[in-house]
Amino acid sequence: MAARSRYAELARQLSAIGVVKRGLARTLPADCPGGCAAVLTTLDRYGEMRMSRLAELLAVDMSVTSRHVAHAARRGWLARSPDPADRRSRILRLTPAGHLLLDELTRRTTETFAYALADWTDDDVGRLGALLDRLRESFSPDPPRDSFRPGPPRDSF
Secondary structure, three states: OHHHHHHHHHHHHHHOOHHHHHHHHOOOOOOOOHHHHHHHHHHHHHOOEEHHHHHHHHOOOHHHHHHHHHHHHHOOOEEEEEEOOEEEEEEEEEOHHHHHHHHHHHHHHHHHHHHHOOOOOHHHHHHHHHHHHHHHHHOOOOOOHHHOOOOOOHHHO
16 A cells, blocks of 8 residues: 555645646746647657647647647748648648747746756756656657556546
8 A cells, every 4th residue: 555655645746746837837938838839849859740640749639739830830930841651741840940949948947947946956956857757758658569558447546
C-alpha cells in the first residue's frame, strides 16, 4: 500500500503543477496562447510533420490542433505546404518568424524560471529536469516496443 500512496501523492503534485503552467502562460505574448506555443515548440523539437502527427504528439484532438495551427499560420509563424506523398495532406514547418518567436518564448521562460527558482541549487534544477524528462519519456507516444506497459483498465476508476 505504501507504493500506492506514493503514486497518489505524485498524482496530487502533478495536478497542482497548474500553478507553474499558469505562471509560464502569463509570460507569453498576448497573441500567442499556450496551445499555439506548444505547436511551435513541438515543430521545433521534431521538425516538419503532418497535422495528424502533431495532434498525436500533443495528445489533443485534431480539431484543437487545427485551431492552433490556423492561428500560428495566420501570424506567419508556420507554413503549410502540400505533402509530396499525398497532396490532400499538408506538411507543417516553422517559418523564420516562428523561429524568432520561439527564441523570444525561450528567453521569457528562462527568465521566469531563473527568477522563480533563484534559491534552488544548480544540482536541484538539473535533477528536476532529468526526472521530468524521464517521466515524459515514460508517457511518450513513441515508447520502445519492449518497454510498453499497459495501463489499468478504463473502468477501474
